[in-house]
Amino acid sequence: MATHASETSVPPKKVIVMTGGNVGIGFECAKLILASIPNVHLILGCRDPQRAKKGVNNLVPFIPADSTSIVEHRPLELASFHSVRQFAEDITKSFPQGIHTLILNAGLMVFSRKMTGDNFETNVQVNHLSQFLLTQLLLPSLRIGHKTWPEEPSCILFVSSTLHKPGVGRGKGPELTIENIDGSVEFDGMLIYRNSKLCQALCMHALAASLKDDPDVNVNAVCPGFIPTTDLKRDSGLATRMLMDNVLSRISAASTVQEGGACVFEAMSGEKRSKNGAYFSKGGEDESSEESKDPAKQKFWWNWSCEAVGLENSKM
Numbered sequence: 001m002a003t004h005a006s007e008t009s010v011p012p013k014k015v016i017v018m019t020g021g022n023v024g025i026g027f028e029c030a031k032l033i034l035a036s037i038p039n040v041h042l043i044l045g046c047r048d049p050q051r052a053k054k055g056v057n058n059l060v061p062f063i064p065a066d067s068t069s070i071v072e073h074r075p076l077e078l079a080s081f082h083s084v085r086q087f088a089e090d091i092t093k094s095f096p097q098g099i100h101t102l103i104l105n106a107g108l109m110v111f112s113r114k115m116t117g118d119n120f121e122t123n124v125q126v127n128h129l130s131q132f133l134l135t136q137l138l139l140p141s142l143r144i145g146h147k148t149w150p151e152e153p154s155c156i157l158f159v160s161s162t163l164h165k166p167g168v169g170r171g172k173g174p175e176l177t178i179e180n181i182d183g184s185v186e187f188d189g190m191l192i193y194r195n196s197k198l199c200q201a202l203c204m205h206a207l208a209a210s211l212k213d214d215p216d217v218n219v220n221a222v223c224p225g226f227i228p229t230t231d232l233k234r235d236s237g238l239a240t241r242m243l244m245d246n247v248l249s250r251i252s253a254a255s256t257v258q259e260g261g262a263c264v265f266e267a268m269s270g271e272k273r274s275k276n277g278a279y280f281s282k283g284g285e286d287e288s289s290e291e292s293k294d295p296a297k298q299k300f301w302w303n304w305s306c307e308a309v310g311l312e313n314s315k316m
């Protein structure tokens, strides 16, 4: 755990939990959280202790000298439901005062078909299922958080992608079907990534509907823009990585990683966090795809996700 100032303040630190955040868009958002929200306890859920430690060390300089904020990392491997459950238990026990904000930022794009130890396709488990499970496990802590910080509702923010929409970007999809949810009928990394983000958007809307009359917690999603320079492409070939870093990063549709981080930060701040079921992008409030708003599909994929992660009681 790293801190700048001694802990003398009486009000409890706002507990903000983020998945990933040691690099990329999440890291840029974390910088803004530490630099501009006073008295925060930011926890990054990270899979690699060395990369996590480096990320935390790189964040510390952004804590103002007079701030009581702190940042730390704790183990979270999203390719394992067991790890997600351990992380959720750790957070719940460590913070009886609850959680103020949960940012589901971590994600990957895997271009070859790899099954996890839980026997789900990796893009689907890391980008959707595990963060769906984490959200369900941390909901009670988010409700408690609103009692601790009553001035604004607790907030869950999914980092989405416009690639969940048909016709956006290159490549096919999304084509979300139960037959090909594991990529066994047809594997195409981009298609499965898009499917994972559509599944995430469907379940975000379903969760928002279930929280409609709940004053304690809001849930929203944000697309940070097209940011070719992050590590998200680490699994692609050298030619694609070079194209992304050196050519696509210069096109007008591209954003910098700092702009992406700011977009996520804004979506968890001010007026935006008082919304429920909203979809934000760089320009402000936006629309998720028509398919993601289909209640029958939301119900189907919510129930499938509950069964997949072993949450029978949460079915719609």
Ligand SMILES: NC(=O)c1ccc[n+]([C@@H]2O[C@H](COP(=O)([O-])OP(=O)(O)OC[C@H]3O[C@@H](n4cnc5c(N)ncnc54)[C@H](OP(=O)(O)O)[C@@H]3O)[C@@H](O)[C@H]2O)c1
Pocket (backbone or CB within 6 Å): 019, 020, 021, 022, 023, 024, 025, 026, 045, 046, 047, 048, 051, 076, 077, 078, 079, 104, 105, 106, 107, 108, 126, 159, 160, 161, 162, 223, 224, 225, 226, 227, 228, 230, 231, 232, 233
């Ligand atoms: N870049 C874009 O153009 C773009 C556009 C739209 C949406 N997004 C979304 O933005 C989010 C952040 O992406 P990014 O572009 O910032 O990519 P990034 O630089 O690769 O960051 C991804 C983060 O997720 C973590 N992560 C990956 N797999 C994980 C796992 N199995 N368990 C725990 N943590 C894991 C990474 O940890 P390690 O450092 O250990 O790998 C890293 O902290 C993702 O959800 C992505 O889908 C990105």
